[in-house]
Amino acid sequence: METNRNDGRQLQQTATIFKELLSPLNERGKESAHYFYRILGCYEDQNKFLTEIIGFQEKLRSLNNYIFFDMAIPLANDPILIEKTKKILESVALKDYNNGVLLSILEEKGYFSLTPDPSVQQNIREAFGIVLNLYMLNDPPGNISISLNFVTKILLWFSVYGRQSLERNLYNPKIFYWGSPKTHEIYFLILLSLLDCDVLVVNTTFDDRFKKVDQQNKFSLPMTMAKERPLSAFPAKKADKEPRPADKPSFHAPTPVVKESLNLSSLENSDPSIVVKLKQTEAPFEELLVPMHKRSGYISGSFPIIPALFVRCLGVPVSTDDWEAEYYNTLYNLDRTLQISGHYLKFQEGIPVPSPIEIASIPQQFNQQVFQNREEILVHILRANLLPQTKNLLLDNTIKQSFIDTVNLFSQKQSNLSFTILLNFSLKLVIWINRYLPKLLENKDSREKELNQDCQFRVLFYGSIKPHEIYLLNFFYKIGSDVLFIHSELEGDLPFRSFDEDNILTQVLRNPRSLPLAPFPVSERLIRKSTVAYNASKEIEEVIYSEDVGLYKPWQFESYLTQPITLKTTYDELKILWQEPSKIRPEFKVQNKTVYIPNLFAKINGVNEDLGAYWQDLKAFSTAPNTRLIEFVPFSRVSYTRQELYQADYLLNGQGYVDELKVMKSQYYKFGYLRTPLQHFLLTKLNELIASKMFLFEIDEKMKLTILMTILTMEDSLIKLIENFDFPQEIPKIIVYDRNKESFSDIDAILLAYFNLVGLDILIFTPTKYNTLEQWLKPSLFDVHQLPLVKYELDLSPLYSLISSSAKKTGLLARLFGGR
Template sequence: MSQNCCFSAFYLPVSQRTPPKPCFLRVIGRDAAGESARFLSQVHTLADRNGVYLKDGVANPTEPEIRRFYDLVGERFVLSGALIRRHMTMWLGQLRPEQREALALALEQTLERLRSRGANDGVLRNAYIKFMCWFRGAFGHALTGLLRDVPPCILAEGELSKYDFYVLCLLHQAGCDVVYANPVSDASYRKQDPEGSCSILWQGELLTPEPRSAPPRPAQPRPAPVPPRPAPSPSRTVSSQPRPAQARPSPPPLGPAPWEGMGNTLCINRWADGQAVTEAVLLPASRRGKDGHMDTLFALCFGGDERSAYRTRLFRLRRALEQSPKRWKLLEGAAPPPTPAEVQRFQTVDKTLPGVHLIRAIAGALALNCGKVPQLLAQRAFTLAMESAAETNSVRLYNHGVRLACWMRRYLEPLFEGYDPEQLPALVCYGPVNEATVTLLWAVAHSGVDVLYFSPQKAGQTLFEASPLSHDWSEVVMEQDFPAEPFPQKEELLRASTTAYNAAREIDEMLHNDVGMFRTRSFPRSAAVTLRTTYDEVLQLWKEEAQFRPSFQTQGDTVHVPNLFAKINGVEGNVSDYWDTIRGLITPETHLITNVPFLVDPAPVMSIPKARAFFHNGRLDPVALKRSEQYRYGFLPDDTQNYMLEKMQTLIDCGLITDGGRDLPACVLSTLMGLSKDTLHTIQSFDFTRTIPKVVIVDVTDRVFSLAECILLGFFNLVGFDIAVFTPTGYRNVEAHLNPDAFQTLNAGEYRFDLTVPSLRGGRRGSGEWFSRLFGGN
């Protein structure tokens, strides 16, 4: 698409574009002829009338906004499409169902993208709340125009933060036209999208700020087949920086900071001279150096050698630190966000101060209950870290600064309590982190603390390599990657390898190193990815192994299993062909159900009152459950038991089951404590990369499924089973207690009534009855 063409296409209704979809344009620089300025002026008019104008990003949601969200939808969050759609319905009731669906799908995929880039559950939760508050606040007016032929228009100017970028992509995917303009540089955008693949670039030959006098806006509005909207209210322009009525006087020049006289107080790493960091961190100050400096460690360790040996070294480091006189703290993963109480200390800082003055003001409020030297080092480290960020937007600079200052107080105050210069404190960080936590580790290391970071995955190097901070840490990179397990609580059993074992392992690595080749049951966990398909695709994909289906993915120790859950209404063609189609789906291992209701033993192994005792605030207590007399699955391998209990909790959290009432958690546990041994064996033997267990239900009755039956199907769906419910009558069945988002309803043909189900298994009737206690069957 040419540059002029991308401007002209923007003015067309979606139905007249090629392809017919919303635009995401990136206007960088400007041209001498003024075409880009005229275009942006017109877009500004469109955003005022039918969208949102963002000047320097979107301000973070306020505490009352977040509290209102929690009060309405609750504080539970699990990354699942069903939960997102349920929250959308409660939070954004002003949108039409199809608008909420488009927005929910875009939000789910955006969060998955964040997770694929290393975001942990805490980061995903915060991003989710931020986006949801923005949907109702900053973008509330624009979203009511989603899926119209003339889409809402979002105009963003200035520097982009990570979440500014993601929300623009999200809104574009949901159905908005988006224009991002920066007359000076493409750097902040490229930081999030290095390939520039998420938008269409218009590049001007001039990369300079625009003149103060903007060109006049055109008198004619955007050509569109719909009448123009009423004049906008001022609230539709979202700016993270208020526009004062008169110029603010410049603050007085800054004098020297108290910490500027610290000189070269710190000596980081140079004294260690190649010593193992796990040993050097234990040395007192008197054995570190003789030059009068504060000699500290700042070391990064990526990957490992052998899992048991690696985890044993970590455990022994922990035990040695606990037995030493040093103060130390363990941080697993990214630092949790500051609490409102932590932030309150910095509320008096003037957010409108220019950059250097704002950093100095926050540093001045960073007062620690410790000695003078640690206090000044911490303030200096904070200042250096913030100045390296090169952030120009005052609101984002304030937010970043307060977050870092809160974290430094959180971790430094207990470490420096009763400060002893002979025993320098230590912070040990383990597992995946984010960019903000990298800054925290750097600032803590420059405050006079030993900092050791361990990443079992070598990919953790990327964040540190991209950091704008001085790279004065030492690095150790080992050969192997390990999954990010919790920090070891006990010593691992160590094993030595024979020559023959090592040779066999090398051959195994060669055989399974290529894409698409997986060892048998080599993954302990799965996450179901229920596919949305056509009726024909259900028939085509039914017998495909998981690894050959679309959306199959492995990530760490988890397989994303693309499974099917479809309710198929009506009969395609004549009845005889219909039965033959179903027969084609049935293998000897398929469980076939033709009698409804299909739970034949109503007496549960565990009653509802007894099941209630194993829940605390909606969370299952697996330790207490496993110790109880009602627990029947203790003979299974630990990973299978833990996997099943995890899926039970997910079923409770994700909103798949509707109309379950307050006793839903107890109902789920009561139902799923009665699985037969054959069912358990199927789950234990399920190789997530290969053949997927099948359930085929043919329902010619007028009876809806019971709560227990829907719980069972929801559980099998989360485990990864394929489920097909053939309903020639089109009557309700699974809808009774399953969220419509849990399965897909497909119409195959005309509704047929009063049918009798023939023999569908052909000589092997009953061979698939592996749910023997819970199910009747054919």
Template sequence: MKQEELVIRKAEPENGDWETFLMRPLPERPGYERENGLAFTRLAVRILGTPYDETEYYNKLFELSSHENIHVLSETLDKTIAPETFQALQHIHSVNQKEKGLSVSRFVAFLDGGRLLAKHADPLMHRRLRTAFMTLLETFADRHENGLNHPDFRRVLLDVSKFSLNHLNPWLEQADIEREMPKVVWYGDATKSQLYFLYYLMLIGCDVLLFHPAAEDPFSLIDPDEELSFVIKLPATGGLEPFPKEKPDRTSTTAYRSTKEIEHVLNHEESMMYKPWQFRDHTPQSVTLKTTYDELFLIAKERAFIRPQFKADRERVAVPNLFAKVMGVSKDTKEYWNRLHTAADYQETHMIRSFPFTEELKANYQYHYSQVLNEEGAIDADRLKRSNIWQYKHLPSGVQSAIANVISDMCRNPGLKALPGEQARDAAIYLFRQATNLPASLLQLIQTFDYAQTVPKLVLYHTEQNGELTRSDAAALLFLNKFGVDIILYNPPGHQDIEHYIEESQFDVHWLEDMVFRQEYKEPSLVRKLFRTITQKQGE
């Protein structure tokens, strides 16, 4: 080891036993040296998911928070900043922009000169605080286009500096760095600034534990190869509950834990055995199947998880669905109407026989659209849900997130034909405007959708006599298709309608033998209606 050097090593506890390792003083950890400087091993672990027993999980979090030497930063983060500190940081950021990017060494020199970095009486740690900040700047620059001139950098700079002054300085003043470094717990989601501060804490040798019960791993954006931290994946996942302020007063029995473990084995994403509404917090992602005319009706009656290409992971459900247009009428008219009535008779079917079935909004949504875009130019689902145009606040949170994510996906790959003089962005804004104002009947169709089970259906019967299918109707169809809903459009005269608005690659067309004009919709017979009523009552 070089003279006067501070060496910090990554912990790799045996069998992932981070709890025992966390409580060991630095001298009792492997790799500790005190001659010619200081070397020690610090712990950084990302704990994703929960055990089968969530009570055990929240008990552990509460125990950690009760330890006097452990800081639960996610719950105590001090976001205040002194005006003079803000002005000094703003000045340095302006210099950086004016010079089109300072070198990291000059940047840290400016920060050090302005007393905007954490400090320490020990010269080795004092130097480490500065070299670690240089590493942070280099990492940010490497991971962002335009480096330190990226729009997010100002926010990260302000936050990491103020968090260091508000938290790191007092922690280090109290710590004997030869025996124990600060121990930090972070629970749940984190902003980019918070992630970079946690990264900084790891670089200077703090023990850092990141917990996320939903198994989300935002820190992987900074440490994708686990060079600084390691990942522990627990067997189950749970919702992001509030951090426990007191010890949970319920204790799970062995039988309860065994039951939860069996449920996980049977009902996890790849088990092919799914509980009702198991994926209520997932986002549907349609996989529109290309079928023959006969296959259309065979697949329509199957539940989603039986269909080819169904797949689920922790966040999304790939829903195999149908989007087909039937042109003309079969020579066997009995079979034609029997198939149509069968599709229309499903309990999950919404039938449309009058057009248009949506209202076209004329308001200018360019500003609203631009306000919900992220840095990559895509719609940010969370920003959309917080916006003042969000009409779906009354829906369950999982449904809201699904709608917002589907709108984002749809606008990124519209599938809607641009009008003369329109650009792709204009088509995306049109879809955005219509999808954020869906009629109640279509919202109800979405709310009944248990993604692994029965697939909702929209059956449309369109002739030259029952109105015009409009562009706003086409926008609604595109949204429902992206959401995973089955769509079958009947057009007995074989006329174009959705072709005016939707790219032909988005749907199948099945041509039948006869083009029939002024074909009224034939209601099912009384016997069929009676049979349908009896069947539905038996299914309730």
């Protein structure tokens, strides 16, 4: 930002800065996620400048996400923490301060683990790396003591203010520094800015040490005012110390809050604790049995790193065998193996709420005291020694830190959280930990005298889970236990969505199938397993008999649907194609679980001049495989009563289509003996017929019932035509010979339309040339071939005495290329 000595321009720029700093995150672009401004000097009118600054600070206080520094950043007076930090840094060579080694050590010791969110931990590491590199570049230290002092101060500041700087809501944290920051303080302010805090430095003098640290204004933007004013304490210091209302907790950092934070910080960091990293795996059941010390990422020692599982296993994997039984057998055997190994907890019907006896074990002081903030709740619980203790110092400190992290995580994930709810949750978690942690730590092997780093903890939660129960699982994970949440339904982890919306805290594995939740298996189920040869055969079949290859095994597509492509042909083509299987005809294809059937639907009016040739053609048509010849019309008879027709109304759903499940359970259903895919096929085609618009009459409610009952009561010989239809092979056929003026009934038309939708071939011979099918079905659905002569009362009996003109059936290619 340019320096501008014009007072009016300065006022405008200052107002703009204040407006930007007070803007909520959702109104900022990605390039302006946070701001870092420093104001040097003040207005000519000093009172006006101070009034604006005081008013701006009051607005910051109202955001409840605010840290204020007056002339200096207080340094934590915690001998234990200081000694611990220096002890760690003394082992690091000066050359390792900016090459990543120091960062790895600090990460290993848990300095970046202020939050369980791995992405935030990575941001903290990167921010520290930038500040360390900037420090080493600007002023390379002459000895290790200078660098050790710098890093120690940064870490001590971060131990106090780091957790507050990571708080997120509608507004990001605000850092207000009044005065001229010292060099090391400038580096810490840059660190907070890199963690997406808004930072404002108001230095009423022109003594700006930033010129040495941030020489090119890369990290902050300066604004120089018209006049210089000697530094003094912030004019609103008294107001800043006024107590805040209990219902509006503030992250402002006056002395009382800093003191409380220091107490909690001391309790958290007085001893080393385990650092847990989320272990990713595609085979959690197998990885669960791998010893911890053999996993990649495992580090032992005083500050161990544990690669632990926290996996949500949803749905059921599918194999070529009995996958449902195999799934439950896998759970049963995993449970047995973990029980034998020890240090194992299984939850299968939720977690019982605290009992009256457990509640009575909580000291009465927690029912009587009013807590002002989260830190105060945690400090009192830790000081009351409510958490279980072991003889292992590392584990004790890890239990304490995991409890703190879990409560903090719960607080971050909840909106409009009162301190009463937070206290109740914290005490509920304490009771659960005391109830279950001793069981997890219990030594079932008498030879195992005490816990050691080779102990491996495992927790399995099966079935529906509640939000608070998830946080107990998080606690177990944070102490280094593997945690598996298992639910057979794909949507069985809904409560996890608010806990881990971005799938950062846990790993999610979704299997292909979903099963309704059943009780945890208590025994193995009978199962059939495929041999190696059988599996190899199935794999070969999948390659050879695919939809695209064109080789089809018998009944390969019996679970598919059909889509008729009724061909328009000449009479000669009709005679040729009639004998050909579906897969040889033009337009045949298999795609998207549908077999496209090139079928024939034609009406032949009149007869040949040579009546013998007419009979020969009809006989050739009727002797094709799987052909039904109908010699009279109407050919259908109604086998249900009018009362039964209207009683079937309940079989239609609200949209006017057939309810498949209701039909299959009804008294009218007689297809139960058919193979299951064929039953589904028949009812699906029934609904297609209702929606098809093939008829010339209106499809009202009564006609829908007529269509339904017609299909359900059709004679067995017609059902067999469909039952024998292997879609790529020979197409079943229906031939109707209509020699009289009596025509088709509406029932006949329904059946013929239905068979056409299935994909059957249909021929109507009408020597009289009367309108027959034309009275019921749209003429566009079928071809009409006109022969020269018209005959009346032409009996069909001569057909059976004729000798076929060709004793040998010839194929399509032979006839096309001179074979006939």
